[in-house]
Amino acid sequence: MYAVIKTGGKQYKVAKDDIIRVEKLDDAAQGDVITLGDVLMMDDGSGLKVGAPLVEGGAVAAEVLEQTRGDKIIVFKKKRRQNYRRTRGHRQDVTVLKITGIGGDAAKAAKKAAAPNAQAKPAPAAPKAEEAKAAPAEAKTTAKAAAPKKAAAPKKEAAPKAEAKTEAKAAAPKKAAAPKSTAKKPAAKKDTE
Secondary structure (H helix, E strand, O other): HHHHHHHHOOOEEEEEEEEEEEEEOOOOOOOOOOOOOOOOEEEEOOOOEEEEEEEEOOOOEEEEEEEEEEOOOOEEEEEOOOOOEEEEEEEEEEEEEEEEEEEEHHHHHHHHHHHHHHHOOOOOOHHHHHHHHHHHHHHHHHHHHOOOOOOOOOOOOOOOHHHHHHHHOOOOOOOOOOOOOOOOOOOOOOOOO
């Protein structure tokens, strides 16, 4: 049993219990069981099914082992004779998946994984949450009503900036012009020859 799936713009041939590294899946946390619905081709034991482009009803269940980063790659750019060299490193975010079921097994694996999670974490009752939100709000409103109001302090009026600048310029004394020099320049020497 195997399937060809598409995720993150790439295609992967997978079988049960395979471990693959795919482009990061944002909505998957470690330990979650996800269903990959983009199945291009599938052999689930009853025969080979080829999609056009996807197999109808085809699914692959996978467990998220971890969210990690791939190996570092070096990106080097150079333009000859221009003294231009740039080196950068890059690590791609990846998700490590373990394939738990293909076809009909995928639905069983998803149900099996969902059942323990549902029993382990019961859903909180909604009315309690609404009551908890309403109680602090009521306490705030009664505290505001009981507190005496302070008298408002008189506000200072700010002078407009443009008027302040023109008043400052008018009040500042003007600089006197520097007196002209009365010293005579030396006369140019004449050639008498």
